[in-house]
Structure formats: structure tokens, C-alpha cells
Amino acid sequence: MATPEDRLAELGIALPAPMAAVANYVPFVITGNQLFVSGQVSVMDGALMKGRLGEDLELSAGQHAARACGINLIAQCKAALGELSRVKRVVKLGGFVNCAPDFTDIPQVINGCSDLMVEVFGETGRHARSAVSCPVLPLGVAVEIDGVFEIGA
Amino acid sequence: MATPEDRLAELGIALPAPMAAVANYVPFVITGNQLFVSGQVSVMDGALMKGRLGEDLELSAGQHAARACGINLIAQCKAALGELSRVKRVVKLGGFVNCAPDFTDIPQVINGCSDLMVEVFGETGRHARSAVSCPVLPLGVAVEIDGVFEIGA
Amino acid sequence: MATPEDRLAELGIALPAPMAAVANYVPFVITGNQLFVSGQVSVMDGALMKGRLGEDLELSAGQHAARACGINLIAQCKAALGELSRVKRVVKLGGFVNCAPDFTDIPQVINGCSDLMVEVFGETGRHARSAVSCPVLPLGVAVEIDGVFEIGA
Numbered sequence: 251m252a253t254p255e256d257r258l259a260e261l262g263i264a265l266p267a268p269m270a271a272v273a274n275y276v277p278f279v280i281t282g283n284q285l286f287v288s289g290q291v292s293v294m295d296g297a298l299m300k301g302r303l304g305e306d307l308e309l310s311a312g313q314h315a316a317r318a319c320g321i322n323l324i325a326q327c328k329a330a331l332g333e334l335s336r337v338k339r340v341v342k343l344g345g346f347v348n349c350a351p352d353f354t355d356i357p358q359v360i361n362g363c364s365d366l367m368v369e370v371f372g373e374t375g376r377h378a379r380s381a382v383s384c385p386v387l388p389l390g391v392a393v394e395i396d397g398v399f400e401i402g403a
Numbered sequence: 404m405a406t407p408e409d410r411l412a413e414l415g416i417a418l419p420a421p422m423a424a425v426a427n428y429v430p431f432v433i434t435g436n437q438l439f440v441s442g443q444v445s446v447m448d449g450a451l452m453k454g455r456l457g458e459d460l461e462l463s464a465g466q467h468a469a470r471a472c473g474i475n476l477i478a479q480c481k482a483a484l485g486e487l488s489r490v491k492r493v494v495k496l497g498g499f500v501n502c503a504p505d506f507t508d509i510p511q512v513i514n515g516c517s518d519l520m521v522e523v524f525g526e527t528g529r530h531a532r533s534a535v536s537c538p539v540l541p542l543g544v545a546v547e548i549d550g551v552f553e554i555g556a
Numbered sequence: 557m558a559t560p561e562d563r564l565a566e567l568g569i570a571l572p573a574p575m576a577a578v579a580n581y582v583p584f585v586i587t588g589n590q591l592f593v594s595g596q597v598s599v600m601d602g603a604l605m606k607g608r609l610g611e612d613l614e615l616s617a618g619q620h621a622a623r624a625c626g627i628n629l630i631a632q633c634k635a636a637l638g639e640l641s642r643v644k645r646v647v648k649l650g651g652f653v654n655c656a657p658d659f660t661d662i663p664q665v666i667n668g669c670s671d672l673m674v675e676v677f678g679e680t681g682r683h684a685r686s687a688v689s690c691p692v693l694p695l696g697v698a699v700e701i702d703g704v705f706e707i708g709a
């Protein structure tokens with residue numbers, strides 16, 4: 251059976267070095283059988299994906315940004331767990347989109363991350379989520395997403 | 404002793420068919436004895452409750468919208484658990500209100516949902532929560548609320 | 557070994573009486589070995605720390621506001637647990653900053669709370685977190701932060 255790592259390879263996704271926390275917080279915490287991953291911003295290949303939906307970013311660019319957050323979330327899971335097959339369930343994603351006040355396609359943006367989770371983890375990747383907006387995000391990025399994962403031994 | 408379903412009936416609330424997820428996420432995930440419910444937007448009887456507090460919505464309308472989110476959260480609990488008495492505690496609600504930048508009565512809006520939880524679940528319904536604002540919400544709705552619930556067998 | 561209470565004393569921090577919930581929600585809920593604390597707003601010595609980053613508040617004032625949220629979170633932990641040494645890990649902080657749309661130093665604001673957690677709890681205080689913005693917060697405060705804590709017997 252294909253592992254999540256196999257599926258990443260099929261998708262042509264090389265996980266980046268997980269971003270280190272730059273302050274007194276950490277990228278992830280494991281408590282019991284839950285892995286909490288810090289909010290991951292839209293950065294790909296070291297480049298910030300900046301902008302505001304409904305202002306200077308198209309929906310498709312927002313979806314790419316959300317997908318980048320997803321790749322960064324998975325990179326943190328890999329760093330935390332060693333093998334991604336230890337993810338027993340993607341439990342909850344919290345999605346925040348940098349939006350102009352008249353942009354309402356927020357769920358469609360976050361789908362860029364949700365779709366990736368199912369592409370990589372299969373049924374295990376189906377998750378609960380919230381999808382909301384912010385007037386701005388750290389460093390001007392387009393999307394930030396945090397996550398809770400159920401893990402096995 | 405009255406069940407939560409009995410209290411809903413006394414309140415004249417008929418749970419709607421729970422909203423299905425329309426993408427690669429799901430309305431709820433159970434992990435261990437925790438039920439995570441996706442952010443529920445303010446929709447009642449199939450009609451979106453849209454608008455922005457401090458702009459085109461009065462506080463009372465916002466409270467009704469938050470109550471609608473609460474009804475939708477309970478509908479997801481019912482779908483997940485069969486019997487609402489399996490809810491041992493409403494643990495945490497995350498409330499997001501579509502607000503103009505000068506509207507500060509955000510907690511009062513979310514009370515529309517908090518009050519419902521106690522009306523339906525009694526002491527079990529008393530929960531931790533956050534109550535914050537967003538410049539816009541999915542589909543232009545007034546309120547979105549997600550939840551974590553402790554469940555029993 | 558110094559307890560968190562000892563470190564608070566060294567830091568010259570007297571925990572305030574924890575803020576009571578003023579509605580049908582509560583300041584905290586314990587479920588299993590997790591303590592969920594409601595979003596704590598920036599209030600210190602009974603005075604609201606109001607304002608919007610990038611508009612009428614400097615970064616340093618925002619950091620002080622985030623630190624106040626942290627003190628209030630710790631006050632709730634103390635109320636919930638009796639002894640702060642029962643906190644086995646600060647698991648996750650959810651930080652919300654009242655921001656103008658061009659203010660991007662959101663993580664630096666929330667560091668005011670993150671730093672406090674490590675000052676008080678040591679390594680146990682290193683946590684996952686999200687750091688996002690809102691167009692406004694309850695009562696016009698500058699910062700709101702909620703938390704999840706792992707607790708022991």
C-alpha cells in the first residue's frame with residue numbers, strides 16, 4: 251500500500267525543511283495521541299506567498315497559497331513523527347485567509363489545503379475545519395493554517 | 404430527566420439536516436473521546452443569515468445568527484453521536500463574528516450560541532470559548548462557530 | 557526546584573483574580589488531561605489595554621498587551637489547578653491581534669505572551685501557536701489569546 255511519502259513523491263512534492271520557530275514557541279507539540287502543529291504560513295521554496303484575496307490575489311493564487319500551508323503542515327508532521335503513516339487522522343485544520351472585506355470565497359481558498367490532505371493521506375486526510383478571514387497575516391502572507399492530528403505508535 | 408432532545412422540543416427547535424461538507428473536509432471528526440465539529444455558519448431553514456455587525460446588522464440579529472450556528476453545531480453532534488446525551492461536556496467554542504472595525508460587542512453576539520448550549524445541555528453545556536472578529540466570513544454570513552465536545556460511550 | 561509560582565514572584569508578577577465569565581460560558585474546562593482556557597483579553601490591574609496595532613498602538617504596547625493576556629491565562633490555570641506545577645505542557649496558544657490592514661508584525665506581538673510562558677514554566681512552557689489578526693476585538697482590546705494545556709494529577 252502506498253505510504254503518504256509515496257503519494258507525495260507521485261505528486262512531485264518534496265517536503266521542505268520544516269520551518270523552525272523563531273521565538274519561544276515551537277513548530278509542534280505532542281500531547282497524548284494528539285499532535286498540535288503551529289500555524290503554518292504560505293511560503294514555498296523559501297519565498298513568501300503574499301497578498302490579499304479580493305484585492306491583489308486571484309482565487310487560484312489563494313488556493314496555491316493554502317496548498318503551500320498544507321505542505322508545510324505535512325513537513326512538520328514528518329519532523330514530529332518520522333513516518334507520516336503514524337498520522338491516524340487529520341483531525342482539524344484552522345484556516346485563516348488574508349481577505350478584503352468583500353471577498354467571500356474563503357472556503358474555496360482553504361480547499362487548496364484540504365484537497366492536499368486527502369491526496370496525501372487518503373481517507374485518513376478527511377478533517378474537520380474552520381475557514382475564516384483576517385485583515386492581514388504575518389509578513390503579509392495570503393494564508394495561515396494550523397492543525398491537530400491524531401497519531402499512533 | 405429531560406434529554407437534550409427533549410429540551411430542543413420544548414424550545415421549539417427542530418434540528419435541520421446537518422450541512423454536508425462540500426469538499427475534502429467533513430463536518431466532524433471523532434478522536435478518542437473528543438468530537439471536533441467544523442465551523443458552522445449562520446444558516447437557518449436553508450437561508451443564509453448574512454451581514455456585518457456594526458454596519459448592516461443589529462446586535463440582536465447577530466445573536467440570532469450565533470444561535471443558528473449553535474443549532475447547526477448541535478445538529479452535527481446529533482449526526483455524529485445518535486443521542487445528544489452522549490455529549491458529556493461542551494468543551495470549547497471558537498466564535499468568529501463578521502464585524503466592522505468599530506464594533507466591539509463581539510462577546511454579546513456569541514452569547515447567542517453560548518446561551519443555547521446551556522438551554523439544551525444544562526450544566527454540561529457550559530464551555531470555554533474564544534470570541535473574535537473577521538472582516539468577512541464565508542458566503543457573507545454574519546457568524547461562524549466551531550466546537551470541541553467531550554463524548555461518552 | 558523553582559515552581560512556576562516562584563518564577564512569577566521573581567518576575568514581580570502577582571496573578572490577578574481570574575476574570576469570571578459573564579455569561580453562559582466559563583473561563584476554563586478540563587477534559588481528560590487537557591485544560592482549555594477561554595480567550596483572555598488584554599486587561600491588566602483592571603484596566604483594558606485597548607487599541608489597534610498599526611494605527612494607535614506601537615509594537616511594544618502590543619507586546620505588553622499580549623503579556624497581559626498571558627498573565628490572565630496563567631491566572632486561569634492557577635484557578636483551575638491550584639498548583640501551576642500541574643501544568644505538564646503549554647500545548648497550544650491561539651493569538652488574535654487587533655490590527656490595521658498594513659500591520660504585519662503579528663508574531664512579534666504574540667511573542668509577548670510566548671516569552672512569558674517560557675519565563676514562568678521553563679521548557680514546559682514551549683508551545684505550538686497560531687498568530688493571526690482581527691479587525692477589532694471585544695471591548696476594543698489590543699489582543700486576545702486562548703490556550704490548551706496538558707495537565708497532570
